[in-house]
Amino acid sequence: MRLATFLHRGVEHGGVVRGPLVHPLAGGLTVLDVVRAGLADPELLPGVPLREVRLLAPLHPPAFRDFVAFEEHVEGVRRAVDGVGGVPEAWYDAPAFYFTNPHTLIGPDADVPFPASSVARDFELEVAAVVGPSGSIFGYTIFNDWSARDLQSREMRVNLGPAKGKDFAGSLGPWIVTAGELERHRDAAGFLALTCTASVNGAEVGRDLLSHMGWTFETLLAYAARDSHVAPGDVLGSGTVGNGGCLAELWGRRGRQDPPPLQDGDVVTLTVEGIGSLTNRIVTAPPAAPLPPFRRSVERQP
CATH class of the missing domain: 3.90.850.10 (Fumarylacetoacetase-like, C-terminal domain)
Incomplete structure (x- = not known):
């Protein structure tokens, strides 16, 4: 699994990258939420083409x-x-x-x-x-x-x-x-x-x-x-x-x-x-x- 944080239409999302698409995490979860919970298979929304998003640092670490x-x-x-x-x-x-x-x-x-x-x-x-x-x-x-x-x-x-x-x-x-x-x-x-x-x-x-x-x-x-x-x-x-x-x-x-x-x-x-x-x-x-x-x-x- 590849977890990313990205901007799409001015809104920041956490998501999972699969091929040319990034699928936003359902429920507004962030990548940090997924990491803290150790989620192996988070619920995802329909994918967005990677070419249409701006990738950010993948998470905001506490330290x-x-x-x-x-x-x-x-x-x-x-x-x-x-x-x-x-x-x-x-x-x-x-x-x-x-x-x-x-x-x-x-x-x-x-x-x-x-x-x-x-x-x-x-x-x-x-x-x-x-x-x-x-x-x-x-x-x-x-x-x-x-x-x-x-x-x-x-x-x-x-x-x-x-x-x-x-x-x-x-x-x-x-x-x-x-x-x-x-x-x-x-x-x-x-x-x-x-x-x-x-x-x-x-x-x-x-x-x-x-x-x-x-x-x-x-x-x-x-x-x-x-x-x-x-x-x-x-x-x-x-x-x-x-x-x-x-x-x-x-x-x-x-x-x-x-x-x-x-x-x-x-x-x-x-x-x-x-x-x-x-x-x-x-x-x-x-x-x-x-x-x-x-x-x-x-x-x-x-």
Whole structure:
């Protein structure tokens, strides 16, 4: 089953995609309702041609944890940042993640508004798992974790993790494929052997297997829930695949910004076997108002 959220004649619907049609969910149910209930066969209304609708992010998740589960990505990006590279030993201890912004998720074919102050603009090719009831994984979709690398590099020196270098946008879609549909791709170690590719303006720049993750999605979910709470509808990002899953990794390996950072008008397409493709275009957001300067302690003394 493929679950989508879409606009048709100005009204937002949840629905099930079957071939060239998307069938709205009966009773006004949303995709999040279906996920929370674990519905395997929801009641549907007559289908609408996909060409007549606008696909949105497939659901509005309560929370979004994004992991870093690919060793090759960690090594390449660290080389781009500090020129040395390598993977910290602590990375192997447990699957690290950060909380990203569920309120700025966009869907297929939407423009991505990068901060005007950023010039090192990047994409990140990921697969995201959607959590179902009782600690299960309901399904999978594609995630593009857009990154303003220059903003991210500055704020990471504070040692709190990414913030404004990430929270302006994330792309999710085109739909959620239920877990059972992808079971045939699971290898003997429990990983999904799905081919993942990334292209910029039609030219492929990255290709990897999802099964090169260091931990399975089931392990990511178990770790997220440890001493905490994960709710149905929460989303877990795999982290960026290796071998060109983002530009920064390639910059680190090549010692230069090749390919160049994304610019206005560039079109990025991420494709994952068994799920589909997710395409977005880069634009620049309006400039932000400048921050007032920090008031240092000497200025606060009476």
